[in-house]
Amino acid sequence: MAVAAALTILAYRKGHGRAGQRITLAAIRLAILAIILVCMFRPLLVVRAAVPQQNFLGVLLDDSRSMQIADVDGQPRASFVKGEFGANDRGLLKALSDRFTVRTFRFSSAATRTTQESDLTFGGSQSRLGAALSGVRQELAGLPVAGLVMVSDGAHTADAALGEAILGLKAENLPVFTIGVGRETLSKDIQVGRVVTPKTALKGTTLMVDVVLSQSGFDGQKVTLDVEDEGTLVSTQQVSLPNAGTPASVPVRFTVNEPGPRVLRFKVTPQAGELVTENNAREALIDVRDRKEKILYFEGEPRYEYKFIRRAIPEGDNLIVTSLIRTADNKYMRQGVDGPDELIAAFPKTREELFSYRSLIIGSLEAAAMTGDQLKMISEFVDRRGGGLLMLGGPRAFAEGGWTGTAVADVLPVVLDRSRLQPKGTVMRLTIKPTRAGAGTAVTQLGANEQASAEKWSKLPSVTAVNRIDAVKPGATVLLMGTDESRAERPMLIFQRYGRGKTFAFLPQDSWNWQMDASIAVDDLTHENYWRQLLRWLVDGVPDQVEPALTTERVEPGEGATLTANVVDPSFVELNDAAVMATVTAPDGTVSDVPMSWDGEHAGQYTATIPTKAPGWYEAKIDATRAGKSVGSAVTHFRAAPGDAEYFDATMHAGTLRRIADETGGRFYDAANTSTLADDLRYTGRGVTSVEEHELWHMAVVLFLLVGLLCAEWGYRRVVGLA
Numbered sequence: 001m002a003v004a005a006a007l008t009i010l011a012y013r014k015g016h017g018r019a020g021q022r023i024t025l026a027a028i029r030l031a032i033l034a035i036i037l038v039c040m041f042r043p044l045l046v047v048r049a050a051v052p053q054q055n056f057l058g059v060l061l062d063d064s065r066s067m068q069i070a071d072v073d074g075q076p077r078a079s080f081v082k083g084e085f086g087a088n089d090r091g092l093l094k095a096l097s098d099r100f101t102v103r104t105f106r107f108s109s110a111a112t113r114t115t116q117e118s119d120l121t122f123g124g125s126q127s128r129l130g131a132a133l134s135g136v137r138q139e140l141a142g143l144p145v146a147g148l149v150m151v152s153d154g155a156h157t158a159d160a161a162l163g164e165a166i167l168g169l170k171a172e173n174l175p176v177f178t179i180g181v182g183r184e185t186l187s188k189d190i191q192v193g194r195v196v197t198p199k200t201a202l203k204g205t206t207l208m209v210d211v212v213l214s215q216s217g218f219d220g221q222k223v224t225l226d227v228e229d230e231g232t233l234v235s236t237q238q239v240s241l242p243n244a245g246t247p248a249s250v251p252v253r254f255t256v257n258e259p260g261p262r263v264l265r266f267k268v269t270p271q272a273g274e275l276v277t278e279n280n281a282r283e284a285l286i287d288v289r290d291r292k293e294k295i296l297y298f299e300g301e302p303r304y305e306y307k308f309i310r311r312a313i314p315e316g317d318n319l320i321v322t323s324l325i326r327t328a329d330n331k332y333m334r335q336g337v338d339g340p341d342e343l344i345a346a347f348p349k350t351r352e353e354l355f356s357y358r359s360l361i362i363g364s365l366e367a368a369a370m371t372g373d374q375l376k377m378i379s380e381f382v383d384r385r386g387g388g389l390l391m392l393g394g395p396r397a398f399a400e401g402g403w404t405g406t407a408v409a410d411v412l413p414v415v416l417d418r419s420r421l422q423p424k425g426t427v428m429r430l431t432i433k434p435t436r437a438g439a440g441t442a443v444t445q446l447g448a449n450e451q452a453s454a455e456k457w458s459k460l461p462s463v464t465a466v467n468r469i470d471a472v473k474p475g476a477t478v479l480l481m482g483t484d485e486s487r488a489e490r491p492m493l494i495f496q497r498y499g500r501g502k503t504f505a506f507l508p509q510d511s512w513n514w515q516m517d518a519s520i521a522v523d524d525l526t527h528e529n530y531w532r533q534l535l536r537w538l539v540d541g542v543p544d545q546v547e548p549a550l551t552t553e554r555v556e557p558g559e560g561a562t563l564t565a566n567v568v569d570p571s572f573v574e575l576n577d578a579a580v581m582a583t584v585t586a587p588d589g590t591v592s593d594v595p596m597s598w599d600g601e602h603a604g605q606y607t608a609t610i611p612t613k614a615p616g617w618y619e620a621k622i623d624a625t626r627a628g629k630s631v632g633s634a635v636t637h638f639r640a641a642p643g644d645a646e647y648f649d650a651t652m653h654a655g656t657l658r659r660i661a662d663e664t665g666g667r668f669y670d671a672a673n674t675s676t677l678a679d680d681l682r683y684t685g686r687g688v689t690s691v692e693e694h695e696l697w698h699m700a701v702v703l704f705l706l707v708g709l710l711c712a713e714w715g716y717r718r719v720v721g722l723a
Contacts, residue, residue: 024716179671220240229254268280361390386542556643561618615639
């Protein structure tokens with residue numbers, strides 16, 4: 001063959017025709033010789049093939065709700081499962097049964113054996129792919145298993161990752177062959193993808209919630225977005241849908257007035273032609289607390305700002321402003337105290353006393369009015385206790401009051417610079433407007449909607465400031481910006497998270513002008529609404545000594561809910577030796593005590609699993625004691641109800657199914673191309689196998705290729721005139 005190849009090269013090197021023609025003919029001839037050479041070696045393919053009916057095959061069928069989505073030529077995804085795996089005498093199940101002993105399982109939250117088509121209900125509220133694979137692997141342990149076949153749309157709605165299940169399959173060298181059912185994109189669909197809400201809120205709080213919308217097939221169309229509180233409409237607005245594939249966040253404003261656990265439903269009106277309407281609504285749980293939140297307001301001088309801030313909070317409100325105002329040297333007036341001993345020695349001297357408040361307001365007060373330890377206490381009040389701190393503008397505030405370099409300056413959201421102080425008596429007159437970031441917060445909402453709020457801000461009278469702030473800290477956000485008479489912009493309301501808490505800086509010294517200016521109507525509540533919203537944000541999310549949390553606000557009936565509680569002492573130091581008990585009230589009124597134990601990893605964190613039976617609301621009251629004395633208590637709620645996660649991200653998740661197949665050594669198929677599945681399963685190399693030898697040279701394709709090359713050589717000669 002080597003001599004023949006050499007003669008071929010020599011013959012075409014100086015033959016007739018152009019160089020390119022000779023090269024082409026030489027390549028064809030050499031290819032023919034190469035094929036003949038391969039045939040002379042007579043190569044064999046040696047494989048291990050599964051012995052018919054001597055091996056088991058696990059088939060997992062998705063029995064969840066998402067299989068009812070009709071996105072395959074108008075037919076539900078379940079039609080493929082019923083048609084191919086509904087009976088032993090037809091479809092893929094017959095082809096597999098001819099070669100393997102098939103064990104069929106249906107799965108949603110867990111995998112269970114199924115023997116007939118009627119077992120498939122397609123009503124499961126979850127798709128736990130990892131749990132199903134692990135369960136079937138354990139069910140078939142000890143048997144000669146050729147592999148597993150999973151038929152699903154790939155929707156993995158469980159919190160647990162797939163990684164652990166895949167590792168178990170890889171350890172046993174058990175391949176999974178996945179079949180994807182459904183479309184990877186939906187032609188027409190609108191989805192409320194995500195809703196960002198606080199876990200708790202104070203009664204009467206106005207919330208600004210971001211609702212993420214996505215769609216396909218409805219670019220730019222206007223739809224109605226409603227917010228319902230237990231069936232009562234609390235907000236409605238028209239929104240324009242984003243372009244396909246580009247989620248958009250829509251701010252929604254509403255007020256929570258009813259105490260207790262509230263299920264808020266964010267809903268887009270279904271449109272004609274939508275394939276899935278169940279994902280047009282998303283629910284969120286907010287625990288609305290009807291309790292008094294105490295704010296300590298320390299003011300350095302009697303002034304109108306102090307008077308009108310206090311007047312903004314009416315009697316009977318959930319906010320209590322306990323104030324301490326300096327009337328002369330070492331003389332203070334107390335207002336809003338609970339008893340004769342509260343603040344008897346002026347500003348708190350101990351952390352326990354200061355930490356009993358939820359938030360702290362510091363008015364026009366110089367830093368020298370406090371001791372070094374009190375300044376450090378204020379810093380720890382934000383950082384460790386998680387409280388809110390608001391510093392107001394005034395002649396003795398910020399750098400003008402000597403706060404630069406103190407522990408409090410470290411937690412403030414602005415940079416204090418004494419070298420940039422303005423001449424004494426200099427007053428800046430400014431008009432205030434929200435920034436882009438500020439317009440998305442509830443505190444700046446002065447109207448019924450975003451447009452009305454913007455108009456309100458444009459008509460508010462100007463205010464004055466004596467504190468010059470030129471820089472804010474890197475993690476801070478400017479919510480209100482002021483424009484002075486020289487058209488220079490200066491930050492007026494600045495916010496920042498610090499440690500467990502948050503801090504604000506409000507520079508205007510006379511926001512009361514928003515109520516008392518001649519242009520403001522007597523019944524205008526703009527000033528009151530602004531301060532109520534700002535102070536409610538100040539106390540929002542401030543932790544208690546016993547702070548409960550749940551991994552999820554909703555569990556499936558019959559499943560356990562994981563409850564955690566962070567427990568601290570009055571100085572907010574974590575306690576690992578407390579006795580913590582959760583008293584759980586079920587929907588039927590049954591009361592049970594569930595002890596909570598320290599998790600051993602996180603300081604002050606206690607956990608317990610709360611069992612559920614009937615669907616409905618569950619209340620957990622957590623009491624913590626130490627050495628027989630009460631540390632604190634808290635109440636939280638969760639509900640047991642079927643989930644709706646199956647209808648969100650309802651496309652076929654080919655990536656998830658392909659990952660399962662690739663990492664376990666299997667193969668991914670779409671529903672329209674499964675003809676080679678039975679043959680592919682024969683050669684996994686698992687179970688009871690026999691050795692098969694296949695002569696690669698003695699195949700029809702080799703003959704066809706050889707004849708084809710000979711014909712190609714003759715045809716090319718005819719075309720170029722060398723025949």
